Amino acid sequence: MQIIISNSSKEPIYEQIINQIKSSILSGDLKEGAALPSIRQLAKDLQISVITTKRAYEELEKSGFIYSIVGKGSFVAEQNLEVIREKKLKVIEEQLSAVIVNSKEIGLSFGELQELLKLLYEE
Amino acid sequence: MENVVELKGIKKAFKGFSIDQIDMEVKKGFITGFVGANGAGKSTTIKMMMNLLKPDQGEVSVFGLDYKTHEKEIKERIGFVYDANVFYEGLNLKDIKRTVAPAYKSWDDDLFDYYVDKFGLPLNKAMKKFSKGMQMKASLAIALSHHAELIIMDEPTAGLDPIFRREFLDLIQELMVDSNRTIFFSSHITTDLDRIADYIAFIQDGDIVFNHSTEEVAENYAIVKGELDLLDRDTEKAFVEVRRVPTGFEALTDNLKQVNDIFGDSVVIEHATLEDIMYYLKGGVSHV
Numbered sequence: 001m002q003i004i005i006s007n008s009s010k011e012p013i014y015e016q017i018i019n020q021i022k023s024s025i026l027s028g029d030l031k032e033g034a035a036l037p038s039i040r041q042l043a044k045d046l047q048i049s050v051i052t053t054k055r056a057y058e059e060l061e062k063s064g065f066i067y068s069i070v071g072k073g074s075f076v077a078e079q080n081l082e083v084i085r086e087k088k089l090k091v092i093e094e095q096l097s098a099v100i101v102n103s104k105e106i107g108l109s110f111g112e113l114q115e116l117l118k119l120l121y122e123e
Numbered sequence: 124m125e126n127v128v129e130l131k132g133i134k135k136a137f138k139g140f141s142i143d144q145i146d147m148e149v150k151k152g153f154i155t156g157f158v159g160a161n162g163a164g165k166s167t168t169i170k171m172m173m174n175l176l177k178p179d180q181g182e183v184s185v186f187g188l189d190y191k192t193h194e195k196e197i198k199e200r201i202g203f204v205y206d207a208n209v210f211y212e213g214l215n216l217k218d219i220k221r222t223v224a225p226a227y228k229s230w231d232d233d234l235f236d237y238y239v240d241k242f243g244l245p246l247n248k249a250m251k252k253f254s255k256g257m258q259m260k261a262s263l264a265i266a267l268s269h270h271a272e273l274i275i276m277d278e279p280t281a282g283l284d285p286i287f288r289r290e291f292l293d294l295i296q297e298l299m300v301d302s303n304r305t306i307f308f309s310s311h312i313t314t315d316l317d318r319i320a321d322y323i324a325f326i327q328d329g330d331i332v333f334n335h336s337t338e339e340v341a342e343n344y345a346i347v348k349g350e351l352d353l354l355d356r357d358t359e360k361a362f363v364e365v366r367r368v369p370t371g372f373e374a375l376t377d378n379l380k381q382v383n384d385i386f387g388d389s390v391v392i393e394h395a396t397l398e399d400i401m402y403y404l405k406g407g408v409s410h411v
Contacts, residue, residue, distance in 0.1 A: 007318075010394070012341060012342075014338065038300075040299060040300045040301075040302060041300055043296065043299065044296040044297055044299065044300055047292075047293070047296060047318060047319065048318055048319065049154065049318065049319050049320055049321045049337050050152075050153060050154070050299060050321050051153065051321035051322070051336050051337060051338055052337065052338060055338055
């Protein structure tokens with residue numbers, strides 16, 4: 001698992017960790033049941049405080065991405081609805097980005113694109 | 124969460140300086156950084172934690188025990204790393220080991236050898252010939268060799284060069300992989316603490332201004348910059364201290380949420396470092 005922390009980013013460090021672990025899970029790099037480094041080990045590796053990694057893991061646990069067993073550590077959770085939803089959302093975002101690129105190429109305005117989407121959506 | 128150290132209603136008066144009322148806890152399994160300007164009362168507080176000074180009033184408990192009845196037991200479990208060389212200058216590490224080891228029930232020779240090797244410390248060289256950084260490491264090696272659960276350090280990084288300081292901080296983090304270990308250290312080099320400390324206790328003029336987790340500090344404190352006409356009697360309440368210059372204002376808030384509600388996108392908000400917080404809380408920021 002790779003995590004890159006930026007000290008100059010506006011995004012708080014715990015959120016950087018959350019987002020990077022989430023995207024590793026969503027991209028399939030971290031598989032269901034995979035063990036995550038312990039809170040203390042991760043703090044040491046990233047040279048940040050224990051309380052920061054603790055918070056990141058707690059929030060990942062709350063949103064169902066990981067689960068923890070006392071004395072054993074933290075693991076990637078079975079993919080729940082929210083995970084799947086987020087995965088889908090990511091795909092949708094990518095597809096929409098492609099649509100926007102294509103629209104811009106032929107000079108289609110945002111309004112026209114909206115009209116088109118509305119038409120298709122209500123079909 | 125369990126507290127390793129509790130100070131309750133501590134008072135101590137000296138000529139020209141006093142600690143009026145200190146209430147503070149040190150949480151088990153975490154690093155607490157103790158910051159404050161020179162003369163704010165850091166060393167005095169640490170000395171009271173170590174029972175090297177008796178408070179005029181109040182209670183000090185360590186591991187839930189009282190110094191009056193359990194001094195020896197408490198000291199067994201504390202490793203004290205001090206900024207000046209506490210060991211006899213002419214002695215070498217071998218001599219010191221021979222003198223110190225019998226004083227601790229839980230002294231571990233193998234562990235001592237391990238750290239001496241790890242830190243690259245010479246056993247036969249007189250301590251007075253050690254560099255400042257090596258003295259610090261020697262002092263830490265001894266503290267670790269009796270399985271200290273609580274390591275108290277007074278200005279451990281003062282006078283160390285940047286590379287040595289980084290190594291030292293890495294080492295501290297390595298120690299924290301063990302969740303039974305607690306570290307309390309004072310420093311006025313706040314960048315040491317910005318990253319690795321879990322809790323920050325901030326002392327000023329003998330008072331604890333706050334004792335928060337670094338996450339809470341990052342969430343509530345920020346530097347806010349904006350145009351002068353945004354300030355009035357009401358909006359200023361969101362700030363702890365405001366610095367005005369003809370080109371705009373710069374202020375410290377301890378209530379980031381309120382600032383967001385009041386000013387929205389009309390101001391620039393930046394992360395406040397501990398140094399920023401210390402500077403602004405010191406008050407008396409010049410108004411040009």
